[in-house]
Amino acid sequence: MNKIEHIGIAVNDLKTSNNLFEKLLGVAAYKEEEVASEGVITSFFKTGPNKIELLASTSEDGPIAKFLAKKGEGIHHIAFAVDDIIAEMARLKKEGFILLNEVPKKGADNKLVAFVHPKSSNGVLIELCQDA
Ligand SMILES: CC[C@@H](C(=O)O)C(=O)SCCNC(=O)CCNC(=O)[C@H](O)C(C)(C)COP(=O)(O)OP(=O)(O)OC[C@H]1O[C@@H](n2cnc3c(N)ncnc32)[C@H](O)[C@@H]1OP(=O)(O)O
Numbered sequence: 285m286n287k288i289e290h291i292g293i294a295v296n297d298l299k300t301s302n303n304l305f306e307k308l309l310g311v312a313a314y315k316e317e318e319v320a321s322e323g324v325i326t327s328f329f330k331t332g333p334n335k336i337e338l339l340a341s342t343s344e345d346g347p348i349a350k351f352l353a354k355k356g357e358g359i360h361h362i363a364f365a366v367d368d369i370i371a372e373m374a375r376l377k378k379e380g381f382i383l384l385n386e387v388p389k390k391g392a393d394n395k396l397v398a399f400v401h402p403k404s405s406n407g408v409l410i411e412l413c414q415d416a
């Protein structure tokens with residue numbers, strides 16, 4: 285795995301949190317994107333070499349809606365950049381991690397993504413990201 289590609293933060297309201305993170309980081313979001321297949325609308329901030337993804341829910345029973353209902357706003361996942369997502373998924377599966385996808389799926393910001401179940405990674409949801 286390469287660097288941390290982004291940290292995903294679940295928020296109740298994207299507009300409110302965009303304003304908050306703009307004040308916090310001193311930069312505006314560079315992009316908003318809806319990913320209907322995940323039931324989310326996202327915004328992205330760049331700060332130095334780092335990237336923050338804010339995620340609000342667009343569906344009542346999607347992963348972000350469920351997370352917010354159980355845990356409230358906060359860090360939802362850590363995403364790592366990988367060069368070869370298929371190879372990395374196979375490696376992690378062999379190491380005993382539980383993959384949440386059989387095949388990579390389309391993420392936001394021009395990425396192919398796959399997820400590792402938090403139950404198999406010390407309670408942290410891990411996302412793999414490859415440039416699409
Ligand atoms: C925008 C696209 C993309 C990108 O390009 O960056 C994204 O980031 S999309 C992000 C949203 N999509 C996902 O999260 C997809 C992967 N997630 C899932 O498949 C599910 O959310 C899940 C992790 C399998 C959990 O689903 P489910 O089992 O249906 O939910 P429960 O609410 O019943 O939770 C079970 C269990 O897991 C704990 N949990 C859930 N989410 C997280 C999390 N993000 N981090 C840590 N733990 C999490 C939850 O608390 C439950 O624990 P227990 O209560 O102890 O059983």
Ligand SMILES: [Co+2]
Pocket residue numbers: 290292337361363411
């Ligand atoms: Co993400």
